[in-house]
Amino acid sequence: MMxxxxxxxxxxxxxxxxxxxxxxxxxxxxxxxxxxxxxxxEIADECIRRGAKAIGHIKLYLKTESGYxxxxxxxxxxxxxxxxxxKKPEREALLMINSIVxxxxxxxxxEVTIDTVRKVLQSNKFFHIIGDGE
Amino acid sequence: xxxxxxxxxxGSGKTSxxxxxxxxxxxxxxxxxxxxxxxxxxxxxxxxxxxxxxxKTRELGGGCICCELNSDLHSVLQQLYxxxxxxxxxxxxxxxxxxxxIKDAVLFLRNKIPEVGVGYYVAIFDALRxxxxxxxxxxxxxxxxxxxxxxxxxxxxxxxxxxxxxxSIRWCEGKLKEINPEALLIRLSTVRGDGLxxxxxxxxxxxxx
Numbered sequence: 001m002m003x004x005x006x007x008x009x010x011x012x013x014x015x016x017x018x019x020x021x022x023x024x025x026x027x028x029x030x031x032x033x034x035x036x037x038x039x040x041x042e043i044a045d046e047c048i049r050r051g052a053k054a055i056g057h058i059k060l061y062l063k064t065e066s067g068y069x070x071x072x073x074x075x076x077x078x079x080x081x082x083x084x085x086x087k088k089p090e091r092e093a094l095l096m097i098n099s100i101v102x103x104x105x106x107x108x109x110x111e112v113t114i115d116t117v118r119k120v121l122q123s124n125k126f127f128h129i130i131g132d133g134e
Numbered sequence: 135x136x137x138x139x140x141x142x143x144x145g146s147g148k149t150s151x152x153x154x155x156x157x158x159x160x161x162x163x164x165x166x167x168x169x170x171x172x173x174x175x176x177x178x179x180x181x182x183x184x185x186x187x188x189x190k191t192r193e194l195g196g197g198c199i200c201c202e203l204n205s206d207l208h209s210v211l212q213q214l215y216x217x218x219x220x221x222x223x224x225x226x227x228x229x230x231x232x233x234x235x236i237k238d239a240v241l242f243l244r245n246k247i248p249e250v251g252v253g254y255y256v257a258i259f260d261a262l263r264x265x266x267x268x269x270x271x272x273x274x275x276x277x278x279x280x281x282x283x284x285x286x287x288x289x290x291x292x293x294x295x296x297x298x299x300x301x302s303i304r305w306c307e308g309k310l311k312e313i314n315p316e317a318l319l320i321r322l323s324t325v326r327g328d329g330l331x332x333x334x335x336x337x338x339x340x341x342x343x
Contacts, residue, residue: 098179
């Protein structure tokens, strides 16, 4: 259900995912911001917990019918930037994430990215994955 | 059609800089802009964000133009020239790309299309992360990439200056001058707009008049 890919360059690796998510109830723009913030932060945290030497860049793009949210971090201590222009409550979204991390192997990075997305979606239980993204 | 490379390390603010420059150059000076984005991953996050601002982008995904996608870059630039004829092209390489190879690839295209001009290689540097990236014992792989990106730059734009104090900026400028004494240093904040007029003047001198 989730399309993902992995790439590397020396000790720097990237994991990408793209998927469509849906909710039974309408989700307010502020809630989208909270969810993407949590996803990016949790991916960065988990990578470091598993021994990554540094976060390269974790970036997320979420698109709904009325707007988008972008979120990114270059490391836990630098915080997560979130920028959004979603205008109204929405039920469906396209979610894309590129996690670029130093010193964590590709398999593990891919596992962290996918598992974290699933975990955050489940903890905000109104979301479920309905298919691959673009 | 002048190709400017807006490079720099991961998360330095390349995409935001391109958006800010393109918006100003188009809205205030009517410049026709095209953006080529090369991302490490196969999911085009940067490209999608740039498109949200109404800009035309072409993606080069799944590899790095400095080592794997050189021929793809040639065909994209050729297509852009023939179909769209932009005044300016912003090329955003991956955050781990080495500038010389990219500049060489663009220069090579001049043999085929003399109208293609090579502009500046601008390295965007994250002031917020300067201590981490300029430390003596930086992780081996990163040290090589970060230093090469800075050493080979025509211009180093110290970004996010709105988030650090004056002492940190001065320290950062000193370190960058040691690495590349020839490069022009510009203080940049895409949030406040600092440095954008200087960058515009370099990239498109007629637009800044």
